[in-house]
Amino acid sequence: xxxxxxxxxxxxxxxxxxxxxxxxxxxxxxxxxxxxxxxxxxxxxxxxxxxxxxxxxxxxxxxxxxxxxxxxxxxxxxxxxxxxxxxxxxxxxxxxxxxxxxxxxxxxxxxxxxxxxxxxxxxxxxxxxxxxxxxxxxxxxxxxxxxxxxxxxxxxxxxxxxxxxxxxxxxxxxxxxxxxxxxxxxxxxxxxxxxxxxxxxxxxxxxxxxxxxxxxxxxxxxxxxxxxxxxxxxxxxxxxxxxxxxxxx
Numbered sequence: 001x002x003x004x005x006x007x008x009x010x011x012x013x014x015x016x017x018x019x020x021x022x023x024x025x026x027x028x029x030x031x032x033x034x035x036x037x038x039x040x041x042x043x044x045x046x047x048x049x050x051x052x053x054x055x056x057x058x059x060x061x062x063x064x065x066x067x068x069x070x071x072x073x074x075x076x077x078x079x080x081x082x083x084x085x086x087x088x089x090x091x092x093x094x095x096x097x098x099x100x101x102x103x104x105x106x107x108x109x110x111x112x113x114x115x116x117x118x119x120x121x122x123x124x125x126x127x128x129x130x131x132x133x134x135x136x137x138x139x140x141x142x143x144x145x146x147x148x149x150x151x152x153x154x155x156x157x158x159x160x161x162x163x164x165x166x167x168x169x170x171x172x173x174x175x176x177x178x179x180x181x182x183x184x185x186x187x188x189x190x191x192x193x194x195x196x197x198x199x200x201x202x203x204x205x206x207x208x209x210x211x212x213x214x215x216x217x218x219x220x221x222x223x224x225x226x227x228x229x230x231x232x233x234x235x236x237x238x239x240x241x242x243x244x245x246x247x248x249x
Contacts, residue, residue: 170197187214
């Protein structure tokens with residue numbers, strides 16, 4: 001959390017705990033303590049890399065490159081890069097295949113009521129839907145999202161799902177899976193109505209227009225989706241309107 005504060009990230013302790021439960025993490029240390037981190041979440045199709053973080057007092061020493069060298073040859077890799085990290089990843093052989101923009105706001109509309117609360121009994125069906133759309137086989141993730149003690153909220157329809165996780169200022173939506181952009185907006189409305197401050201990371205123009213029409217603001221920055229060792233990400237990304245998180249792909 002000291003590194004998080006140093007770099008202005010918003011990962012809470014629960015985020016680190018979940019990521020380290022889903023896959024291994026690596027740290028760079030010296031006599032002063034932890035200098036940097038890199039995490040990987042392994043899926044059969046490829047690994048998602050996240051948490052690549054180097055303290056400001058240890059930058060320009062090649063620590064990020066050394067941390068990445070531990071994991072790059074394991075399998076094809078995917079990550080979401082900030083503008084600060086993108087040059088490093090490009091040097092390591094990653095290429096861009098997409099991007100998301102960051103929208104924040106308080107939803108002002110009504111919930112259309114197209115969803116129901118998901119339960120642990122839905123985990124298998126949701127993991128299969130997620131595999132079709134995101135391209136990642138990750139049943140362990142859905143088991144955690146739907147666990148009784150999970151900080152996530154999960155709503156589902158006949159052919160879609162939307163979840164939220166806490167962030168320091170409110171909640172972040174993701175994943176958002178739906179057959180069409182119109183259906184995705186209805187899922188967002190069901191989840192966001194009455195939820196306070198909401199963040200959505202999306203690459204879809206129709207979802208973005210819907211959010212702006214509800215009073216959301218587009219934040220500067222965003223993240224670039226990058227891949228190494230494969231031509232593109234797997235799955236039917238036309239139905240993947242917001243990622244499970246930038247850390248999870």
